[in-house]
Amino acid sequence: MHKINEDLQKERDKCSFNIQDLITLIDGGPEKTRERKDRENVMLSKREVFDGVPEEYLSHKERYENAIRNSVVAFSLVRKMQEEGKTSINNYRDVVGGLLGSSVLRDGSPLGLHYIMFMPAILNQGNEEQQEKWLPRAWNCSIIGSYAQTELGHGTFIRGLETTATYDAATKQFVLHSPTLTAYKWWPGGLGQTANYCIVVAQLYTKGQCHGIHSFIIQVRDEETHMPLPGIKIGEIGAKLGLNAVNNGFLGFDNFRIPRTNMLMKHAQVLEDGTYVKSRHSKLNYGAMVFVRVVIVFDMVNYLSKAVTIATRFSAVRRQCQLKAGETECQILDYVTQQHKLFVSIAAAHAFRITANNLWLTFNEVNEQLSEGNLQRLPELHALACCLKAVTTADTAACVERCRLACGGHGYMMSSSLPLTYGLVTAACTYEGENTVLLLQTARFLVKTYQQLDSKALTPTVAYFKSAAAEKFCDSWTNTTEGIIRGLQVVAMRKIAHCVIVMTNRVSKGMTFEDAWNMTSVQLVAAAEAHCRVIIMSTFLEEVKEMSRTISPKLKEVLHQLAELYCIYWALEKLSDLLLYTPISQKEVESLRLWYEETLTKLRPNAVGLVDAFDLRDEMLQSTLGSYDGRVYERLMEEAMKSPLNAEPEVESLRLWYEETLTKLRPNAVGLVDAFDLRDEMLQSTLGSYDGRVYERLMEEAMKSPLNAEPVNHTFHKYLKPFMQGKL
Numbered sequence: 001m002h003k004i005n006e007d008l009q010k011e012r013d014k015c016s017f018n019i020q021d022l023i024t025l026i027d028g029g030p031e032k033t034r035e036r037k038d039r040e041n042v043m044l045s046k047r048e049v050f051d052g053v054p055e056e057y058l059s060h061k062e063r064y065e066n067a068i069r070n071s072v073v074a075f076s077l078v079r080k081m082q083e084e085g086k087t088s089i090n091n092y093r094d095v096v097g098g099l100l101g102s103s104v105l106r107d108g109s110p111l112g113l114h115y116i117m118f119m120p121a122i123l124n125q126g127n128e129e130q131q132e133k134w135l136p137r138a139w140n141c142s143i144i145g146s147y148a149q150t151e152l153g154h155g156t157f158i159r160g161l162e163t164t165a166t167y168d169a170a171t172k173q174f175v176l177h178s179p180t181l182t183a184y185k186w187w188p189g190g191l192g193q194t195a196n197y198c199i200v201v202a203q204l205y206t207k208g209q210c211h212g213i214h215s216f217i218i219q220v221r222d223e224e225t226h227m228p229l230p231g232i233k234i235g236e237i238g239a240k241l242g243l244n245a246v247n248n249g250f251l252g253f254d255n256f257r258i259p260r261t262n263m264l265m266k267h268a269q270v271l272e273d274g275t276y277v278k279s280r281h282s283k284l285n286y287g288a289m290v291f292v293r294v295v296i297v298f299d300m301v302n303y304l305s306k307a308v309t310i311a312t313r314f315s316a317v318r319r320q321c322q323l324k325a326g327e328t329e330c331q332i333l334d335y336v337t338q339q340h341k342l343f344v345s346i347a348a349a350h351a352f353r354i355t356a357n358n359l360w361l362t363f364n365e366v367n368e369q370l371s372e373g374n375l376q377r378l379p380e381l382h383a384l385a386c387c388l389k390a391v392t393t394a395d396t397a398a399c400v401e402r403c404r405l406a407c408g409g410h411g412y413m414m415s416s417s418l419p420l421t422y423g424l425v426t427a428a429c430t431y432e433g434e435n436t437v438l439l440l441q442t443a444r445f446l447v448k449t450y451q452q453l454d455s456k457a458l459t460p461t462v463a464y465f466k467s468a469a470a471e472k473f474c475d476s477w478t479n480t481t482e483g484i485i486r487g488l489q490v491v492a493m494r495k496i497a498h499c500v501i502v503m504t505n506r507v508s509k510g511m512t513f514e515d516a517w518n519m520t521s522v523q524l525v526a527a528a529e530a531h532c533r534v535i536i537m538s539t540f541l542e543e544v545k546e547m548s549r550t551i552s553p554k555l556k557e558v559l560h561q562l563a564e565l566y567c568i569y570w571a572l573e574k575l576s577d578l579l580l581y582t583p584i585s586q587k588e589v590e591s592l593r594l595w596y597e598e599t600l601t602k603l604r605p606n607a608v609g610l611v612d613a614f615d616l617r618d619e620m621l622q623s624t625l626g627s628y629d630g631r632v633y634e635r636l637m638e639e640a641m642k643s644p645l646n647a648e649p650e651v652e653s654l655r656l657w658y659e660e661t662l663t664k665l666r667p668n669a670v671g672l673v674d675a676f677d678l679r680d681e682m683l684q685s686t687l688g689s690y691d692g693r694v695y696e697r698l699m700e701e702a703m704k705s706p707l708n709a710e711p712v713n714h715t716f717h718k719y720l721k722p723f724m725q726g727k728l
């Protein structure tokens with residue numbers, strides 16, 4: 001263990017609450033903390049497998065091969081935990097979510113979709129027989145699945161998918177076909193080279209009639225040889241902004257036949273003679289998407305906690321400029337602008353976790369009701385999952401980017417882990433329903449709710465519409481968290497009300513409803529976002545109040561400060577709305593700003609303690625800037641030395657510099673570091689092994705660089721030499 005950076009240690013010393021208490025609270029109890037730590041120990045026990053050449057130096061092909069190797073190791077550990085009874089379907093969300101959100105699979109996994117969508121889709125859409133047939137094989141990974149819905153031509157508009165599944169009653173088979181290039185499936189994770197099965201969403205035709213999209217389970221590769229089956233055209237879609245380990249694929253069918261029983265038939269069926277039996281609700285087949293939208297909210301908590309841990313620890317270590325002339329350079333965490341960049345992310349991580357837990361409960365309740373044939377709350381669940389997925393992914397992407405910027409130039413280094421994290425979270429703004437589209441789904445529900453305000457008992461998440469519509473609900477402004485929520489409830493309700501008025505006017509002037517909707521859609525998206533912010537903020541506040549009864553006064557104090565900060569931050573962000581729809585005055589806005597600044601100051605001493613309480617181990621953070629000991633600069637240099645280019649002879653000077661540094665340290669170096677008592681397997685260092693074979697190990701490691709596979713890199717002959725000879 002290295003000595004902790006002095007500044008970081010001081011931060012920890014001044015933390016006002018017990019960090020372990022907050023860790024336990026976040027995990028949901030001491031038992032859960034223990035279980036999580038056990039899982040992490042198992043995962044990280046194979047660390048040597050995961051610690052290779054940094055991924056950014058690998059070729060596309062090598063990255064895939066690396067991802068497969070790491071995923072197989074990681075998921076075989078999950079399987080082992082399954083066998084030992086340490087995981088079950090009940091805690092799978094934590095297990096798989098923790099794994100994908102952790103550094104072990106830091107750029108996603110080609111096996112992710114198998115867990116996240118393939119199995120849930122069978123569970124959600126398969127009848128009992130189908131579940132019995134497919135789930136055990138999927139559960140133990142003897143088949144690997146993907147989820148192929150999106151096509152080259154259509155992702156959002158799934159009713160417009162072109163792939164057809166035509167029932168042939170004579171053979172009791174479906175014929176899968178991709179009639180055009182745009183019908184090719186495009187994006188499915190793991191489909192490129194990894195999966196041998198796949199859920200495919202296609203237009204169902206039987207007895208000459210189209211019945212809309214349905215899901216089919218389809219074998220795409222031979223189970224023994226892994227060769228694509230005849231009639232299947234399959235491959236990988238190429239490099240992306242992020243998630244480059246996911247092996248996203250394309251898939252086309254040339255009159256490919258599957259048995260009738262491979263249509264997932266929990267909700268709708270095709271009988272042997274081709275008779276179509278309708279589902280109770282046409283959108284029940286969309287259940288797997290709702291499930292994934294719910295788990296994405298949890299996933300955002302992982303990434304946000306990770307990014308803000310890195311940026312906050314770095315900000316405590318980093319010193320830059322002087323606050324007052326003549327003073328020593330101050331920690332950048334002391335700048336209030338820096339606190340403004342970071343603290344809302346800490347608060348948001350708590351707000352999202354609490355909201356995700358609530359959403360999970362609602363999801364399970366509604367599914368329970370669905371299984372009893374009660375569909376009443378399905379629209380509410382859909383509207384809720386849509387807006388929470390959209391707002392939490394967009395906010396997380398913005399917060400991660402802010403954390404990256406808060407680390408200055410070093411945040412731009414891949415070794416900070418922040419660029420990779422941004423790549424992961426920004427993808428979530430698009431997949432599983434593009435965010436604008438999802439907010440419009442929520443808006444559709446809100447408009448309907450508003451139109452039925454008088455006639456209908458409102459479901460819990462929109463119950464505030466009625467009170468907010470009452471005249472006296474917000475006739476004066478109070479600068480309290482309750483006052484802010486009340487104000488934002490009025491904003492959300494009034495925005496929807498305004499959209500309804502605008503659309504009604506447009507229709508009365510002769511516009512079609514669809515055109516009026518489209519013309520008003522910017523406002524509709526804003527209204528849905530406002531509603532979602534009310535949900536997140538009120539859930540956060542209520543839960544903090546609720547937990548206050550059982551936690552220590554110190555912890556209560558800091559959680560209240562976070563909840564306050566979160567509310568004030570968003571009140572100030574949405575000031576124009578508040579000014580438009582509530583009686584807030586200039587004076588009250590000014591005092592809101594003071595309150596915000598004072599809350600930042602109150603949180604400042606606990607900043608490091610708060611991110612420590614996310615309890616993310618260094619091996620999971622995998623960041624030069626965010627490790628627990630704060631050895632930022634040493635790690636940056638160590639990581640730089642891993643660049644394959646630094647192993648080439650042209651940069652001998654860098655190596656010499658390194659050797660000189662070693663020489664300077666020499667007189668006391670060995671005794672000092674021996675006293676840290678770190679075993680070679682823990683050090684994993686070319687330079688630091690107990691036997692001192694430094695140069696041999698450096699050379700051995702350098703020879704592992706892909707660039708060293710040829711004596712001179714081929715670009716030298718192709719580009720550099722002709723360039724130097726003036727021929728290029």
Ligand SMILES: CCCCCCCCCCCCCCCCCCCCCCCCCC(=O)SCCNC(=O)CCNC(=O)[C@H](O)C(C)(C)COP(=O)(O)OP(=O)(O)OC[C@H]1O[C@@H](n2cnc3c(N)ncnc32)[C@H](O)[C@@H]1OP(=O)(O)O
Pocket residue numbers: 089092093096097100112115116117119120123135139147149150155156157158159189283284286287289290295296299378379382431432433434437441444445
């Ligand atoms: C035993 C083992 C068990 C194992 C279990 C294991 C569990 C293991 C768990 C492991 C967990 C691990 C966690 C890891 C973290 C995650 C990491 C992620 C990593 C990365 C993954 C990346 C994955 C990414 C994957 C993907 O990306 S996969 C592709 C996703 N693609 C989309 O998401 C398309 C979006 N587009 C649409 O969703 C539709 O197109 C559209 C816009 C709605 C219009 O739909 P349309 O049919 O046109 O409907 P409308 O006409 O607009 O509406 C008509 C009416 O229907 C209503 N309604 C529309 N919907 C719905 C709906 N749902 N439900 C109810 N109603 C609905 C609407 O309210 C309206 O109601 P009304 O107003 O009439 O009353």
Ligand SMILES: Cc1cc2nc3c(=O)[nH]c(=O)nc-3n(C[C@H](O)[C@H](O)[C@H](O)COP(=O)(O)OP(=O)(O)OC[C@H]3O[C@@H](n4cnc5c(N)ncnc54)[C@H](O)[C@@H]3O)c2cc1C
Pocket residue numbers: 113147148149150153154155156157186187188189243248427430431432433434436437440
């Ligand atoms: C990393 C990643 C992984 C993925 N994994 C999978 C997978 O495993 N399986 C799978 O099937 N798919 C997967 N997808 C596809 C993903 O689900 C789609 O990309 C997503 O649903 C968005 O659809 P689209 O790409 O067609 O976007 P488009 O719908 O073409 O969106 C483009 C623009 O059009 C706008 N727009 C579209 N429709 C409307 C509308 N009605 N009103 C207003 N604006 C509109 C959008 O807001 C957006 O600005 C993945 C995508 C990504 C990025």
